[in-house]
């Protein structure tokens with residue numbers, strides 16, 4: 326029986342700590358403000374953005390919602406980002422991804438001022454993380470480190486295997502695990518004999534976007550399994566990239582979906598907003 330890593334509970338602890346820090350800032354007359362921009366109405370994005378606004382309200386962060394129509398041009402979006410860059414009352418800017426196809430995501434991310442890049446997606450933020458300088462860290466991988474630390478799971482010297490090499494999860498995850506002295510392997514679609522690699526993992530991070538892809542035969546007995554997937558099963562129910570029912574009995578610890586990594590992503594966004602104002 327695996328220990329269930331409760332992301333909902335741990336994210337709540339983090340939000341409660343942040344709530345006190347925001348209250349202390351308010352006493353000094355300092356307000357924390359996050360601008361959230363959504364283009365179009367992708368239903369998943371609407372749910373995530375809604376959760377972000379709710380978390381802001383709980384922690385005491387002011388949130389400004391920009392809900393732009395699907396037809397918004399790239400120039401219009403860039404103009405809004407530049408306006409928010411210059412607005413001293415705005416501390417953080419988040420542009421919800423994915424953007425409609427006619428907008429170049431890289432160009433938009435590059436336009437966000439690095440000092441307001443609470444998503445940690447700007448090339449400067451990514452570069453800083455890779456060379457060990459202070460900067461914003463992508464929220465999902467930062468949340469996974471918190472899940473491990475707050476569950477007393479040691480990373481130092483451990484075999485850490487990541488499946489997936491995305492810019493927002495896999496790659497920054499590798500940098501964070503390396504910073505914690507893990508031995509890090511990143512697997513992807515061209516990896517030969519994937520199971521042989523994943524079976525070496527003491528800590529396995531799964532971020533591939535394939536419903537219930539990882540089964541018990543991918544893991545070592547007692548491994549820590551972190552599921553970053555946000556998928557739908559055959560009944561339309563939310564599930565992850567890990568076949569939970571199959572893997573849980575063999576794992577040492579595991580994150581559920583929902584209630585695992587997802588809520589941590591939002592807690593770390595709140596953390597990034599608050600820490601940017603405190604420093």
Ligand SMILES: Nc1nc(=O)c2c([nH]1)NC[C@@H]1CN(c3ccc(C(=O)N[C@@H](CCC(=O)O)C(=O)O)cc3)C=[N+]21
Nearest residue numbers: 372373376420421422423444583584585586587588590
């Ligand atoms: N600029 C940008 N920043 C992001 O951080 C970002 C993004 N774009 N685009 C999409 C992904 C995905 N993401 C999630 C956030 C919360 C949950 C979450 O709260 N999940 C809940 C369940 C949510 C539900 O009920 O559907 C859970 O796992 O328990 C999931 C996924 C942030 N992302």
